Amino acid sequence: MKNPPTIKDVAKRANVSVATVSRVLHNLSGYSSATKDKILDAIEELGYQPNAIARGLVNKRTQTIGVLFPAVSGYFSSTLLHGIEEYAHSKGFSVIVCNTQDDGKRTMKYLQVLREKQVDGIIFASAEVKDEYDQAISEMRVPVVLVNTFSQKQIIPYVKIDDRLAAYQATSYLIQNGHREIAMISGTVGDRIAGSPRLEGYRQALEDHGIACVESRIAYGTFNMESGSQAMERLLEGGVSFTAVFAASDEMAIGAMGAAMKKGITIPEELSVIGFDDLELSRAVYPSLTTIHQPLAQMGRMACEKLIALIDDGEDVASSMVAHKLIERESVSPLHRPS
Amino acid sequence: MKNPPTIKDVAKRANVSVATVSRVLHNLSGYSSATKDKILDAIEELGYQPNAIARGLVNKRTQTIGVLFPAVSGYFSSTLLHGIEEYAHSKGFSVIVCNTQDDGKRTMKYLQVLREKQVDGIIFASAEVKDEYDQAISEMRVPVVLVNTFSQKQIIPYVKIDDRLAAYQATSYLIQNGHREIAMISGTVGDRIAGSPRLEGYRQALEDHGIACVESRIAYGTFNMESGSQAMERLLEGGVSFTAVFAASDEMAIGAMGAAMKKGITIPEELSVIGFDDLELSRAVYPSLTTIHQPLAQMGRMACEKLIALIDDGEDVASSMVAHKLIERESVSPLHRPS
């Protein structure tokens, strides 16, 4: 016997019908304990394992979900993924990862593949939900939940923090520490998820404290380290003074700190830095990074929980705006006024 | 029509048999261009999408591979995963991620799930291949390739660097810079993949240069940042002097640097540090980290390439010992002898 044993093989070996084998496999009722034993023995001897594909075909259920990320590398996505996979596995689901690179074509392609593979649900992470995605999603009658993003067109449950408010608080914290010349390293220009909202929070905080917002104190990156370090260089060469900087991601903050320190600027004495995300990283670097904590692993778990609830009982689930938190570490100090 | 359209629906609509529809779907020959058009129209109108599960059942091919990681978070795994997923997607495969947490039970469970889901192949990353895995793997007639690890029991193709040699070179580099009191922060005790070999390389380098190896200069971590920082604290409190340290991972190196700097030790002036991996991270921190470059994304790609070759034409593929490289940055300086 070259091929793996099927349910037929065990039925034959146990001298019963496949229906009965299927029953004991699912712990249904309807067989004597004697036949159950016979069947269990046959399964054992043959090393039989059910074929989930065949099962999926008849049940119209694959116990598989798809997760779309704009980038699978980096701490951010991987922490989120960890939370998702953890919960999924505990509930008997597998997860297919899709790295969209935040590209429209790729995203649409993945959406199609996931549809063909009959996934039971989809988690869409971090990227903006473009109109075409919105439409594709609603056409493939499959539950979807968003994490770290939201849809402006339709009601899709999401899990995220209040980015605008968190940025507002980060900036205010700097102000409370006496800073008034505060630069910002924002995320990708035009990013409506983690870009604009955080920038707005920054602007609002300055305004509410009667501080004018100077455009040349704003530099743009793309959330990763390299871009943070470049943004800092531009800021430094820009000729505007600043005693503190708020970076829209920890990775950019780390890159920015590195660039500043390379120029001989001491942190936090000469420059205070606050980040955003609270990646494991921010605790390890020196000086450790003051930042906004975003419970990524937990958010991944929650998103997955919502998705599976949707899959299992189809009831609507609510979105969750989860709490963020400012973590004080060493990269911010009160402004030392030259006296 | 509530359910998604099937091949039957398009056959009916185009007034042909399902066989013919299947033919045009696969660009086989055997139909007039007129019927082809009819069918294409029907597909279009119905919004038909093939069902990959049904297809998988008859073809015994799911176009899906499974990837087992000891930890899916952290830069290391996510970079590897990125390379794997990228290549897989380009070849029409999806990837299911499995986070084993380096736990035997979980790993076996995942192996079973992957088998039931009929994946076409498996990539096993970073963790030691225990005997029970080895056996489970050989029982499920599915191609497997290893990345960052190897099997001691059977021939399974792998992709990795020469850990022992790389560690030897890292240590030698420190020696060439005049250091003789060299500490090491090793990975997990007993880890036969990235633990012992790197430790051996370190020992060998010392020995070959006539330097005695002092056991109290060796501390053990678990490859992550936190453990590196703790290891450094232990080293510092241990009372042994050292002017340089070799950490078996960048994450531990970063954690160690942070811990040292917190104590007021300047790097590299008072302490040289060399890491291992060359994560994106190591370029961004200050001082930037001198380290051993390991082409993780490329290694992921290669592993996936081998796996798909195995799946597609079943021929044996060779293992690859890929080249590492020492990257000089700022965390190591020649020993300044107090004169």
Add this chain to the structure above:
DNA sequence: CTGAAAGCGCTTACAG
């Protein structure tokens, strides 16, 4: 308690 049979959505010889 148990089995025969239909069906899930495809593909693939086989026959015309």
Add this chain to the structure above:
DNA sequence: CTGAAAGCGCTTACAG
């Protein structure tokens, strides 16, 4: 060029 039919490995009424 085209279709009827068997079959992939399961599950699930239905009938006994």
